[in-house]
Amino acid sequence: MNHSALTPVFAGLRWSLHALLIALVVVIIVLSAIADDPDSALIHTLASVFLAVYLGGSLLAHLKPEFVLASPWVRWLWLAALSLIWLGMLWLTPDAAFIVFPLFFLYLQLLPSRAAVLAVAASTALSVIAIGAHSEFTVGGVIGPMIGAGVAVAIGFGYRALYREAEERQQLITELVETRGELALAERAAGVLAERERLAREIHDTVAQALSSIQLLLHAAERLDGNRPGLEQLQLARQTAADSLVDTRRIIGELTPPALDDRTLPGALARLADSTAETLRAAGTPATVNFQLEGVPVALPMSVNATLLRIAQGAIANVVRHARATRADLTLTYQSDSVSLDVVDDGVGFDPATTAAEAGESFGLRAIRQRVESLGGLLSVESALGEGTAIAVTIPVLDPAASAASRPEVSA
Numbered sequence: 187m188n189h190s191a192l193t194p195v196f197a198g199l200r201w202s203l204h205a206l207l208i209a210l211v212v213v214i215i216v217l218s219a220i221a222d223d224p225d226s227a228l229i230h231t232l233a234s235v236f237l238a239v240y241l242g243g244s245l246l247a248h249l250k251p252e253f254v255l256a257s258p259w260v261r262w263l264w265l266a267a268l269s270l271i272w273l274g275m276l277w278l279t280p281d282a283a284f285i286v287f288p289l290f291f292l293y294l295q296l297l298p299s300r301a302a303v304l305a306v307a308a309s310t311a312l313s314v315i316a317i318g319a320h321s322e323f324t325v326g327g328v329i330g331p332m333i334g335a336g337v338a339v340a341i342g343f344g345y346r347a348l349y350r351e352a353e354e355r356q357q358l359i360t361e362l363v364e365t366r367g368e369l370a371l372a373e374r375a376a377g378v379l380a381e382r383e384r385l386a387r388e389i390h391d392t393v394a395q396a397l398s399s400i401q402l403l404l405h406a407a408e409r410l411d412g413n414r415p416g417l418e419q420l421q422l423a424r425q426t427a428a429d430s431l432v433d434t435r436r437i438i439g440e441l442t443p444p445a446l447d448d449r450t451l452p453g454a455l456a457r458l459a460d461s462t463a464e465t466l467r468a469a470g471t472p473a474t475v476n477f478q479l480e481g482v483p484v485a486l487p488m489s490v491n492a493t494l495l496r497i498a499q500g501a502i503a504n505v506v507r508h509a510r511a512t513r514a515d516l517t518l519t520y521q522s523d524s525v526s527l528d529v530v531d532d533g534v535g536f537d538p539a540t541t542a543a544e545a546g547e548s549f550g551l552r553a554i555r556q557r558v559e560s561l562g563g564l565l566s567v568e569s570a571l572g573e574g575t576a577i578a579v580t581i582p583v584l585d586p587a588a589s590a591a592s593r594p595e596v597s598a
Contacts, residue, residue: 203288203291203292204244206287206288207240207285207288208237208240210284210285210287210288211233211236211237211285213281213284214229214233214275214279214281214282214284214285215229215230215233217279217281218230218279218281223278223279225278225279228278229275229278229279232271232274232275232278233275235271236268236271236272236275236285239264239267239268239271240268243264243268246260261296261297262297264296265292265293265296265297265305268289268292269289269305269309272285272286272289273312276312276313276316277316279320280316280317280320280321282316283313283316283317283331286309286310286313286331286334287334287338289309290306290309290334290335290338290339290342291338291341291342293305293306293309293342294306294338294339294342294343294346295342295346299343299346302342303339306335306338306339307335309335310331310332310334310335313331314328314331314332317331375492375496376488376489376492376493376496379488379492380488380489380492382441383441383488385441386438386441389434389437389438389441390438393434394431394434394435394438397427397430397431397434398431400423400427401424401427401428401431404420404421404423404424404427405424407420408420408421408424450483451483451486451491451494451495451518452477452479452483452518454491454495455477455494455495455498455516455518456477458477458495458498458499458502458516459475459476459477459502459516460475462475462502462505462506462514463475465506466506473505473511473512473513473514474512474513474514475502475513475514475515475516476513476514476515476516477515477516477517477518478515478516478517478518479517479518479520480517480518480519480520481519481520481521482520483520484520484583486525486583489561490525490561490581490583493557493558493561493581494518494525494527494579494581496557497527497529497554497557497558497577497579498516498527498529500554501529501577502514502516502529505529505531505533510533510534511531511532511533511534511574512532513531513532514529514530514531514532515528515529515530515531516528516529517530521583523582523583524563524580524581524582524583525580525581525583526578526579526580526581527578527579528576528577528578528579529576529577530574530575530576530577531574531575531576532573532574533574533575534571534572534574535569535570535571535572535573535574535575536569536570536571536575537569537570537571558579558581561581561582562581562582563579563580563581563582564579564580565577565578565579566578566579
């Protein structure tokens with residue numbers, strides 16, 4: 187589990203379990219030596235082997251956690267070995283029944299719920315039988331292990347629930363941090379694009395227009411009198427103005443936002459569809475990615491263009507990574523008072539009701555919704571298991587004609 191506020195708690199519980207089990211094994215060794223048990227040598231050997239197996243498995247889990255998590259048979263083999271050695275010790279001395287309590291927690295932590303409860307019940311029964319066989323059956327000898335088993339089961343399942351909740355919370359925190367970072371990058375990128383567009387527009391409306399006017403005036407002066415003094419200087423000045431105008435147009439072109447460098451959102455979305463299809467083909471998982479334009483395109487504010495483009499990029503990225511779709515359709519629709527973007531795929535989909543009940547709306551989707559709503563728009567997500575996913579975004583455009591007039595083409 188990633189580090190969280192509860193990580194020291196879980197670490198403390200694990201170290202306490204290690205200390206308890208080692209201490210109980212040492213107690214068994216000491217008691218058999220004090221009692222001068224005829225089987226003390228064999229008890230000491232089995233206890234040492236038990237400790238070696240236990241510490242070896244714990245060390246493996248600490249050094250190679252990914253391997254242990256990916257190989258359930260390792261946990262089963264380790265627990266089986268510990269249980270068999272413990273049974274051998276229990277056959278020789280009733281003091282080995284002490285070890286059953288930490289074994290309860292190992293079963294409950296490493297085995298599936300049903301198997302863990304069965305293992306606890308079986309080890310409890312064996313402990314009671316061993317204690318009675320070595321001495322005699324008593325009420326304390328029967329009830330004691332049963333109470334210990336009940337307490338261990340309650341604590342074990344409580345530990346599981348707490349650990350699972352901590353894992354889910356840490357995952358949500360990680361997702362929130364990542365989403366905040368992505369949102370900050372998107373906002374920064376949108377701000378950079380808007381500033382580049384503003385600079386390109388300002389240069390176009392001032393410097394480029396002035397150079398163009400100077401060039402026209404000098405050319406007119408040349409035509410007035412072809413023999414006037416200083417004609418060569420006029421021609422040189424006109425050529426210099428023409429060269430400067432070319433440089434200015436190049437600077438305007440470089441300032442034009444790269445994602446929308448053909449000055450249209452439809453063009454950027456069409457390239458996104460083409461590049462995604464090429465990426466999927468290169469990865470060996472070909473899928474059809476289509477872009478469709480409906481309505482007559484109008485000039486939109488950079489914030490709207492950037493938002494729609496980022497949503498399309500995010501939705502298509504999810505299709506590539508998670509949906510396992512064979513087809514995805516991007517549709518951009520210009521209407522009289524709004525612009526809409528629809529992203530539809532035929533992938534695996536999900537159940538929105540179940541997702542909302544389990545963890546609420548994802549932080550990524552929530553960030554998109556907030557971004558759309560900040561522009562006065564609406565976001566709709568429809569999906570079902572095995573039936574794909576459809577994302578629809580609608581952003582109002584109050585006055586397309588005025589918007590187009592107020593945002594001239596970046597060209598000169």
